[in-house]
Amino acid sequence: MRLALSFASLLFFVGLAGAETFDQYVSDIRILQAKPVQKKLGITEAQRAKMNEAAGKNQAYLQKLESEYRGQQMTPELQKKIQPGLAAAGKTLKAGVLAQLTVPQTKRLREITLQRASWSGLADERVAKEVGISPTKLKNYRAALQEGAQKALSLSQGAVGPVIRKYQAMKPKDAAEAASLRQKAQEEAQAAQKAVAPQIKAIDAATKQKLQSLLTSAEISKYQALQGKPFRP
Numbered sequence: 617m618r619l620a621l622s623f624a625s626l627l628f629f630v631g632l633a634g635a636e637t638f639d640q641y642v643s644d645i646r647i648l649q650a651k652p653v654q655k656k657l658g659i660t661e662a663q664r665a666k667m668n669e670a671a672g673k674n675q676a677y678l679q680k681l682e683s684e685y686r687g688q689q690m691t692p693e694l695q696k697k698i699q700p701g702l703a704a705a706g707k708t709l710k711a712g713v714l715a716q717l718t719v720p721q722t723k724r725l726r727e728i729t730l731q732r733a734s735w736s737g738l739a740d741e742r743v744a745k746e747v748g749i750s751p752t753k754l755k756n757y758r759a760a761l762q763e764g765a766q767k768a769l770s771l772s773q774g775a776v777g778p779v780i781r782k783y784q785a786m787k788p789k790d791a792a793e794a795a796s797l798r799q800k801a802q803e804e805a806q807a808a809q810k811a812v813a814p815q816i817k818a819i820d821a822a823t824k825q826k827l828q829s830l831l832t833s834a835e836i837s838k839y840q841a842l843q844g845k846p847f848r849p
Contacts, residue, residue, distance in 0.1 A: 639726040641742055645713045647728060652849035657724055663716045670712030677705045727844030735827050736761055738839055747838045749831070757830050764823025768816045775808040 647653050648667065659667075681698060688694060714722060730737045737743050739761050744754045783801040788794035828836065 637722070638742070638746055639719075639722045640714050642729050642737075642740075643710075643714060643722055643725040644729040644732070645710050645725075647732065648713065648725070650849070653725075653728060653847075656728070656847060656849075657717070657721045659721070666716045667713045670709055670716075673712070674705055674709040677701075724844065727842070728847045730839075730843045731847055735824060738827075738831075743839075743842075746842065747835050749835060753830060757827060760823065760826050760830065764819055764826070767823075768819045771812050771815055771819070772809065775812045776805050779804045779808055 648657075648659070654664070681701070685694065685698070717725065730743070738747065738749065739754075739758045741754065744757070749757065779801060782804075783797055786797055788797055831839075
C-alpha cells in the first residue's frame, strides 16, 4: 500500500452525532461519487436518489452560507463562527447518505475507505483502538506520520514556490495574456513536481517502513483485515 501522504493532510475520520457503528464512523461518503465504487457496492437507483436528496440539502446550506458571507475576508474569528455549522451540516449529510446503505454495503465502504487512507488511517484514535494500538504507540505513530508528511510537503512547496512567485510578480496586459501565463505557470509547476517526485516517493517509502516498525505483526494483520479485499476499479 502507498502512504498517500505527500500532498494531503493526515486523514482523521468524521464521526456522526449519537451512536454509530465502527463501519459508519470510518466510511468516507465522498468516494461514493465514483461510479466504480457505486458498482462495487451495488448501489441502486433508489439509493442514489435518496443520497442525492441529502446532498442537495447540504448544497443548499452551503450556498446560503456563501451568500451570507460573500465578500468577507476569512479571518480566524469568522472561521470559528461558521465552523460549528459546517461540522453539523457535514454530519447530517453523512448520516443521510449512510442511512441508505445496507450493513454489507457500509462494511465494504469502510474497507475501501481504509484502503485509500493507507497507513494514515491508523493515526485515527478509533481505528487505532480497533486494531489494539496503545495510546503511547499511537502518539509515536502520529509523530512519525506527521514528520513524513511535513518532509514531503516542504519538498513540494520548495519546488513549486519559485514558480508561483515568478508568475505572481507578472502583470498581464489583458485577459488573453493572463490566460496564457496561467497555462505556463501550471505547466512549470507540474514539471517542478515531477522533478521531485522520486524524492517524495523515497520519503513515502521511508515513512512507511518507520510506521511498520512501530507495529507488531498482529497489529498489521488486524489493520489489513479491516481493509478487506483489495479494490481495483
